[in-house]
Amino acid sequence: MAAPFPVPRSLRWLCSALLLAGLMLGGLQADWDFAQISRRAQALYGPLGEGQQRIDAWQQLLATQKQTPELEQLKVVNLFFNKRVRYVEDIDLWRQVDYWETPIQALWKGAGDCEDYATPDAMPLVLDSLIDGILPASQRTDLLPVYSFNAEGLWLPGAKGNKKVGDTKRLSRWQDVLKKMQAEGFPVETTN
Template sequence: MNLFISRACIRLALLVAGTLLVWAAGLPAIAVQLNEDRLLQVARAQYGENGVKAVTSWLRMIEATRPLATSEQLRAVNRFWNSSVRSVEDINVWRQTDYWATPLESLGKRAGDCEDYVIGKYFTLLQLGVSPEKLRLIYVRAKVGGQSIAHMVLGYYETPSSTPLVLDSLTSSILPASQRKDLTPVFSFNAQGIYVAGQQRSVESISRWQDLLTRMRTEGIELNSSGTQP
């Protein structure tokens, strides 16, 4: 188990936990499209042949995992990202105190902090066809080494009222949140909105999310919204 957690995650979670609200109505339908030729072109230009190999492994994993049941997809995606990326602070990777890396950037550097693992897993599962409303990026307080620190995990909700399964960079095990007594949720969000009980606000209020999507688009990863779900 890797117990390193980025201080950038801590700062960001504490900053936004008191200000972000809920987006409840008119959820947009979401789809992810990958331009494989563009991804490989950018990977080669920015990270050389090692970058191409990393992205190729990702694309092959996606194709091999696509026919599997959702439970197997969750395990495969969690395992791939946890083994492909080293946990390193943003300041050491990007020379910034907080940076949300695209999946290509995380694979190219083979390094990232807590939110980078979650971003990679989230967009991979969307590309595999997992329903977008079933996935949320969740900020939590995690008990590690006797301390309570901020961390991000990916939650999978089989139904809106289900206890989520937790995909975590700290462990290869995927457990229901009810069995993760070391985690306390703060708030969650996805491409459809921000979720904190009682109020509402669009995900567009998260500037780092919008910047992430813009950079992904130039690399060949397109997140498309088509109308709203009923």
């Protein structure tokens, strides 16, 4: 996941934790109990209002895309969130300079900004809140990766490729997202 950086909105990518979780169309969502997640979200955030409809639609999307090829899943997920989550700066939405929201928080609010993801040994695909098409990062010269991470570690970009510099324990905001998702009822493991 590449960190956000201070650039104009037109240069930001959207994928955030919400798309990271949205892309987990493989095995993990099989453990997701959306009835429990909705109950916990209501307990944490209050009435979900239209957010409940967005959460239900996300559950439906996950259920219907299991057998779809991966690139098509990416397209469907990207369009789903581009249509349902409008871009709003963290300071305006959460009254914080940088806030990493969970997928449920983004769907509840119907808004969010950008945090992104990539893998260290492959050309990342960019899912962008401003562009419905999915392009390899090499074709997005308007973007500058700051760092990337996945379950295996944290990498910094460099002239000779990405350099592993640690693990996700160093990313307190990511750890916070995992804790919030766990509180919402997602079966995620946090590292302390």
